[in-house]
Structure formats: structure tokens, C-alpha cells
Amino acid sequence: MLSLSVLLSEAQRKLMPETVVPGTVPTKSPTAMQLTRELLKEKGIAGLYKGLGATLLRDVPFSIIYFPLFANLNTLGKRGAEGPAPFYVSFLAGCLAGSTAAVAVNPVDGEI
Known part of the structure; x- marks a missing residue:
């Protein structure tokens, strides 16, 4: 089983680009709501209550x-x-x- 921190870091990787091209504006960090939606999509309501x-x-x-x-x-x-x-x-x-x-x-x- 994956911990909540691992699930959140996976969700962050999906929402944020791995590299920033020089001269471009870096992407903002995902919000708590974006991470929550991603977690709900992947693990359902049980994923929110893990732990x-x-x-x-x-x-x-x-x-x-x-x-x-x-x-x-x-x-x-x-x-x-x-x-x-x-x-x-x-x-x-x-x-x-x-x-x-x-x-x-x-x-x-x-x-x-």
C-alpha cells in the first residue's frame, strides 16, 4: 500500500512538468483542491481517509x-x-x- 505522501507526490508529478525550459515562466505548484481531486480520481473516498x-x-x-x-x-x-x-x-x-x-x-x- 502506498502512503498518502507518496500518492500526493505522484499527483504533483502529474500536475507539474518535470523540467522548466529556460526563458519560460515556471508552472505554479498545484493547489490543495487539485491534489484532492486527483487523489479522489485515483483512490476514491477511501484514499482521503487512509491513515x-x-x-x-x-x-x-x-x-x-x-x-x-x-x-x-x-x-x-x-x-x-x-x-x-x-x-x-x-x-x-x-x-x-x-x-x-x-x-x-x-x-x-x-x-x-
Whole structure:
């Protein structure tokens, strides 16, 4: 099976000339819509969703770890019962939660 990047590069090769003749205007890169149409013609609707399982296998656990951890860390930095935490606390909470979630899902991400 071909990956999405291979399919997109094949579609790009079909839409763009391989060589540019000196003195001519180079062709513009294909748009996302052109690539999508080409992919739909060649692989159908299933071609657009190839890799969805791998993406969900990575993104769902990441979100399950990130959002609760961020909320708890951000709450720890509040100055009082009312109002939001200062920016730097939210920023650090986001960095720590994002790093933790990324490290946790890294084994899954590497297998994809």
C-alpha cells in the first residue's frame, strides 16, 4: 500500500512538468483542491481517509493526557478562587502538559 505522501507526490508529478525550459515562466505548484481531486480520481473516498486509524491512535491518547493535565496544572497556578491564572502559569502548564503527552504517545507515533 502506498502512503498518502507518496500518492500526493505522484499527483504533483502529474500536475507539474518535470523540467522548466529556460526563458519560460515556471508552472505554479498545484493547489490543495487539485491534489484532492486527483487523489479522489485515483483512490476514491477511501484514499482521503487512509491513515485515519493511525492518526486517531496517536491523537486520542494525546488529548486524553494533555487536557486534564493542563487543567489541573493551570488550576494550581491561580492566585485566588476567582479569575484566570496568569499568562506565564498557563504557558508553563501548556508546555509541561504538551511535553508529557508527546512523550507518552511517542512509542505509538514512532510505529506509524
